[in-house]
Amino acid sequence: MSVTTDQQAEFERASSGVFVEEDLVKDRTALGRLVASRQQEYLSTATPEAIRNFAHSYGDDNPLFCDPGHGETSRWGGQIAPPIMAAVLNAPLLGDKDPLAKGGSYRGIHAFVSGGTWTWYRPVRPGDTLYSLSGLESVETKQSEFAGSSVIRVLRDIKVNQRAEVVGVYRTLVIYTERKKARDKGKYAEIPVPSWDDAQLAALDETYAAETRQGRARLRWEDVEVGQAMGAKAKGPLTTTDMVIFHAGGYGFVPYGLKTGRRGWENRQRIPAFYVKNEYGVPDVAQRVHWDNAWAQAIGNPRAYDYGVLRECWLHHFLTDWAGDDGWVERQHDEIRKFNYQGDAQVLGGEVTGKRVEDGRALVDVAVWARNQRDEETARGAATVALPSREHGLPVLPAVPAELSRATTEVMARHGELLRERRSR
Template identity: 70%
Template sequence: MSETRTDAQQQEEFAKQTSAELQDADIDKDRAILGRDWASREQEYLSTATPEAIRNFAHSYGDDNPLFTDPDYGRGTRWGGQIAPPIMAGILNSPLRGEKPSREERGGSYRGIHAFVSGGTWDWYRPIRPGDTVYSFGGLESVDVKRSEFAGRSVVKVRRQVKMNGNAEVIGVYRTLVIYTERKRARERGKYSGLEAPSYTDEDIAKLEELYAAEQRRGAATRHVEDVAVGEELAPMVKGPLTTTDMIVFHAGGYGFVPYGLRTGRMAHQNRQRIAPFFVKNSYGVPDVAQRVHWDSAWAQAIGNPRAYDYGVLRECWAHHFLTDWAGDDGWVVSQHDEIRKFNYQGDVQYFGGEVTAKHERAGQWFVDVAFRGTNQRGEETIRGTAILALPSREHGPALLPDVPVELQRKAIEMLSTHGELLADTR
């Protein structure tokens, strides 16, 4: 058995295995299926929101809100029981039976191409409750080819997922912005390769601990819309410094990265046979998942980054935590739009802040518009976004949940009806 390879040998091996380039044929396949809705047949790590699953998911991104983590606490709120953080809809999915896309209708494969989440937009219509099994359908909304300063040519895709429960009630709609870049070109550009690694003194860590201790969760103290002023700042929040442990905890809480996923033993072998290009040799010559850019700095450096970095989805969850803490138990996050502006590398801290930008009323329901951002210890904005929150009013009463668009609700009923018919045919 050979010795462990040097860094130079590892870099050379990485270069050989990551020379894939964007193919026009993949882009054409994507454009051919724009606007089509397909039943999601993927089995996520979690499909049903049990009380423990809800708790563990909230804990996976650092949220200790008892509304999400304590079933007894929820009974004393407007919800009458435990609910999930609305953004949990993004990690839940049970296979939905429906029309299968043909090989030509599956879109581009983009084998060997690096993909990362660059942002997303959520609209939420109702809470997820313990016992809810979540299904989804959707497809591609847009495909654009751009030139990237970081990686040359890139493909920008918006994927739309409609999430519903077992009663065909629409929970929310998630639009994800994903960028595909050529790893070789990203490595050659090396824009961030010289970024200095952070180093913290005991005094620095003590200051961070003070910030964590001072964080304010609104909770049961109702935030009425009459008490909110345009220009008001939201209570700050800190996340980090980012560690490999953060990535492990996020996966343990339910983030499955399906359809690629994380597997071990015989199941890892089966995954390697199924999607061999997704596996790239590590420093020991062992094929390992390409997504280890999120915990393996050597591999992250091979594609042009200085260190391992977080998931865009994790930062979206952090932003959601920031919003739900401010809204309190009686509020509802109607929508969240976010843009991932820069990488969040291991060792980086994220400071979240924001302000109220507007208040508006529609049919007796009051909404508050918020702008938020996350900034690292270098003063760089790494995420920015906007949100609309429904808050209770002393004059008009509780915050109401938004209405689901009629055509969207009809589509959900059709999709779940087809699922039931196909399921009955197998009995």
């Protein structure tokens, strides 16, 4: 479906928002400030079913995450979540308000998640509820080939469980572009529409069929060599169904969210700039660029495209399968380099770039990537994985920096105080 005249007119109306200096001033004031996140994500507590469904939402069937019985006989003594699930879990955390920490709103500006960096310290287990200390770590402006002026923000979330233990730290790179400028550039308009024949699908199916997971067959640190290939993993071709399943598994896109009925109407009153009329004249979420080809074309893309977070999860799937039941992915850095459009397929790969022993942990550094059927690199990353070792034994979890432990302990204590005050009223 192509963009209609009415959609173009609606696009012009919705794209009237441009960058304003006030937003940048607010961002610079907010730098370095951490506040208790009051966001209620779709999921806040990791139940066994929620863990399984989240893993399935990006195609991961690892029994360590999906089968509680398998986890009971593993080194973890029970089911654990894929570490990256910490990204979608959040319960409201009570804390003192800091109006200077809010930053700019960037109303009407299109946002792209362009990558992120995770450090994980503890597994998420069934029954764990996660909270966040959140803040803006950096902000800069630049000229983008795709969309003219852009604002690049790095958001930091410190994820903590109900025991005041730091689970991980997530830094998200988000690029904000003015929609009209993005469309006018038209840089991606000539990308060919995929048309898969049976032979091409059969070749992709061979990659799926050949995928391996270490599981309980321990990959030991001593057996890993620099330059060693890590295998391949297939994803796609991308469909609208993939987007639906990812949301159904727990990705909520809060604070915007997807809501229906009266709740959708209430959300439209709260953030009207997030809603743009579709070809039927019905206000719908601007977020539909991820499943609505016509709206994606209205902002300068040839077709709907995936979430950057989904490809982060794909790379994580690749890493956790390679690490096996006894390994631990300590760090993951990824960069989204190109769009992954509907109809595109990705093949993930990687290689070992280094190995070392640090604080008694046998660590392996790796590079990972995703390439589409046009042989374009659409995502790249680097990770550190702790592996079992004949000399050093099973990997222990990394130590949480003291300043993070202090900050989260104080914030959770304040949360408890405010909760008691609320209940005593």
